[in-house]
Amino acid sequence: MSVSMEPLEVTVRPVERPPENALRRVVDRNRAPLGTLAVFVVMIAIFMAASPSVFLRWPIYESVLVTLPVALCLVAPLVFVVTVGEIDLSFPATMGFSAWTFALVVHAGLSPFLGIAAALVTGMLLGACVGALVVTANLSSLIATLGMNYMLRGLILIATQGKSIPLLDLQDTTAGALFSSEFLGVPAQTFWALAFVVFAGLLFNRHRFGARVKAVGDNPDSAALMGVNVARIRIWTFVFMGLGAALAGVFSTMVNFTWWPTTGDGYLLPAIASVFVGGTPTWGGVGTIAGGAIGALIVSFIQSGIVAAGLSGFYVQFFNGLIIILALLGHRWNQKRYR
Amino acid sequence: MGERLIELRNIAKSYGRVFAVGGVNFHVDRGEVVGLIGDNGAGKSTLIKMLSGAIRPTSGEILVRGEAASNWDAARSRAAGIETVFQDRALCVQQSIIRNIFLGRELTGALGWLRSKRERAEAERLMREIGFTSKVFSPDSIVGQLSGGERQGVALARAIYNKADLIVMDEPTTALSLTETEKVFRFVRAVRASGRSVLFIGHNIHHVFDISERFVVMDRGRVALTATKEEIGSAERLIAVMERLAHPQGIEVPGGSGHGREAA
Numbered sequence: 001m002s003v004s005m006e007p008l009e010v011t012v013r014p015v016e017r018p019p020e021n022a023l024r025r026v027v028d029r030n031r032a033p034l035g036t037l038a039v040f041v042v043m044i045a046i047f048m049a050a051s052p053s054v055f056l057r058w059p060i061y062e063s064v065l066v067t068l069p070v071a072l073c074l075v076a077p078l079v080f081v082v083t084v085g086e087i088d089l090s091f092p093a094t095m096g097f098s099a100w101t102f103a104l105v106v107h108a109g110l111s112p113f114l115g116i117a118a119a120l121v122t123g124m125l126l127g128a129c130v131g132a133l134v135v136t137a138n139l140s141s142l143i144a145t146l147g148m149n150y151m152l153r154g155l156i157l158i159a160t161q162g163k164s165i166p167l168l169d170l171q172d173t174t175a176g177a178l179f180s181s182e183f184l185g186v187p188a189q190t191f192w193a194l195a196f197v198v199f200a201g202l203l204f205n206r207h208r209f210g211a212r213v214k215a216v217g218d219n220p221d222s223a224a225l226m227g228v229n230v231a232r233i234r235i236w237t238f239v240f241m242g243l244g245a246a247l248a249g250v251f252s253t254m255v256n257f258t259w260w261p262t263t264g265d266g267y268l269l270p271a272i273a274s275v276f277v278g279g280t281p282t283w284g285g286v287g288t289i290a291g292g293a294i295g296a297l298i299v300s301f302i303q304s305g306i307v308a309a310g311l312s313g314f315y316v317q318f319f320n321g322l323i324i325i326l327a328l329l330g331h332r333w334n335q336k337r338y339r
Numbered sequence: 340m341g342e343r344l345i346e347l348r349n350i351a352k353s354y355g356r357v358f359a360v361g362g363v364n365f366h367v368d369r370g371e372v373v374g375l376i377g378d379n380g381a382g383k384s385t386l387i388k389m390l391s392g393a394i395r396p397t398s399g400e401i402l403v404r405g406e407a408a409s410n411w412d413a414a415r416s417r418a419a420g421i422e423t424v425f426q427d428r429a430l431c432v433q434q435s436i437i438r439n440i441f442l443g444r445e446l447t448g449a450l451g452w453l454r455s456k457r458e459r460a461e462a463e464r465l466m467r468e469i470g471f472t473s474k475v476f477s478p479d480s481i482v483g484q485l486s487g488g489e490r491q492g493v494a495l496a497r498a499i500y501n502k503a504d505l506i507v508m509d510e511p512t513t514a515l516s517l518t519e520t521e522k523v524f525r526f527v528r529a530v531r532a533s534g535r536s537v538l539f540i541g542h543n544i545h546h547v548f549d550i551s552e553r554f555v556v557m558d559r560g561r562v563a564l565t566a567t568k569e570e571i572g573s574a575e576r577l578i579a580v581m582e583r584l585a586h587p588q589g590i591e592v593p594g595g596s597g598h599g600r601e602a603a
Contacts, residue, residue, distance in 0.1 A: 029479075202452075206452055206453050207451055207452055207453060208445045208447050208451040209451065211438055211442075211445055212445075214431070214433075214434060214438070215431045215438065215442055215443075218431035218432065218433045218434055219429075219431045219432070221429070222429040222430060222431050222442070223431065223443065224393070224413060225391065225393050225413055225423070225425060225429045226413065226417070226429060226442040226443035226444070226497075227392075227412075227413040227414035227416075227417045227418075227444070228442070229414070285433040285434070336483075337433075338481055338482070338483020
């Protein structure tokens with residue numbers, strides 16, 4: 001008998017994992033967003049101590065809330081892209097391009113809602129193109145999306161000759177009331193953006209799509225062996241990124257009621273930084289939408305915060321970088337990587 | 340034997356000019372445990388990857404319950420009732436046990452939203468069913484936290500969900516401890532007792548001999564021998580066959596019948 005020839009192995013497993021209770025489980029499963037929240041609280045506390053006259057009053061928060069909705073619309077889908085194991089550097093141009101469609105429709109005298117629909121469709125189509133390029137042609141998403149960003153922005157500049165489109169009539173429309181007004185002293189866009197973040201969070205954590213995005217980012221071979229269409233999931237994450245970029249484009253156009261050929265340009269690095277400051281790791285398979293949203297809040301706050309705290313604008317970049325590095329170090333210590 | 344569950348007819352797989360599998364006939368009937376053995380490079384892994392839809396054969400036919408299958412891929416293989424426990428277990432180690440069990444087959448309600456409570460209940464039932472329960476891990480535990488045997492448990496739980504007709508196990512006992520191996524054997528017997536089939540691939544001939552009723556021996560991309568347990572007689576004789584295949588000087592097959600059997 002072969003079995004008796006093998007050495008008898010008695011495994012006495014020490015109980016290294018303590019029995020779980022509900023609170024511990026919640027904390028354990030949300031380490032990354034909770035860590036990010038801690039960074040945010042500490043940062044605000046420092047700002048408050050440095051400049052109580054500014055940070056204990058509302059206006060500074062309101063000014064952050066003007067750009068935050070745009071950032072949130074970009075960061076939430078970007079978490080999907082990073083989790084599936086890719087990166088997208090083309091969303092600023094997609095954002096500008098979709099907003100351009102919106103501006104053209106509105107400028108032609110058509111309903112702003114039709115314009116929004118056109119922008120969303122444009123964004124998703126551009127996302128599908130980028131996704132198809134990366135997935136079907138099997139290109140590195142880092143380089144391919146960088147190229148797409150330049151190309152799309154170039155197309156915009158060639159077609160418009162660098163001219164902006166004023167949309168001042170928007171102010172008095174229903175769409176203007178829905179997306180540009182204030183509600184309880186808070187820009188209405190904040191609520192729409194929060195709704196989008198909640199939707200993205202549900203999609204990420206409670207939907208088949210999110211489950212498969214994580215599986216593909218975790219181990220694409222395993223996912224494929226279990227019958228997941230890996231290419232399709234990857235392309236859809238880029239489509240979702242296009243949707244978020246279009247939404248961001250519409251929102252940013254409706255802040256100033258003007259479309260600029262450069263719309264979206266300034267959001268590339270802050271949005272990417274927000275994802276990683278939020279606690280989504282670079283290696284794929286795991287990510288956090290809530291963390292990304294708080295990350296966007298942190299990144300948005302640094303700029304206004306530094307200046308409001310009395311430092312000159314020259315300090316902004318330094319502190320931007322400092323916060324990113326400290327957040328990454330914190331997450332590195334906080335998260336475990338399983339192989 | 341029962342119904343012919345799956346049949347590969349004259350299946351070949353080549354990479355460029357190199358044939359990994361060249362013209363193999365192979366079948367599994369309902370309710371039998373088939374042992375697939377052969378040296379490294381004999382084509383076992385290629386064969387089961389074609390069964391599980393991971394790779395497409397270069398030529399040949401795949402028949403599921405007597406009907407020719409078209410556009411064979413991983414999703415279709417699973418839909419046809421074939422579950423594969425891969426050698427590397429094909430798990431996503433950063434995900435929970437639940438997510439791995441339902442990978443590619445999520446339980447969803449309207450519009451693709453997950454039915455988390457049902458998934459959790461089903462996962463608990465499955466883990467209990469195959470005896471991989473513990474106080475130290477729950478269905479929400481991350482697979483990367485588990486030991487090798489526990490991970491194997493997750494792969495097995497995934498395979499028995501959906502009442503698959505055929506479970507393909509690629510070297511399921513490699514790198515497992517004795518007690519864990521015994522658990523895998525118990526699993527195979529339980530599957531067999533419920534009238535389903537197992538294709539058991541292994542390097543340890545004693546393991547394969549103990550658990551299987553029929554043997555398919557592969558050698559350099561071909562089926563060298565198909566024989567039942569009675570025809571072979573003992574694990575030692577099976578090992579002797581393997582040795583003669585490795586040193587081919589007049590192959591005498593003890594009690595078995597050679598290539599021709601499958602085509603008949």
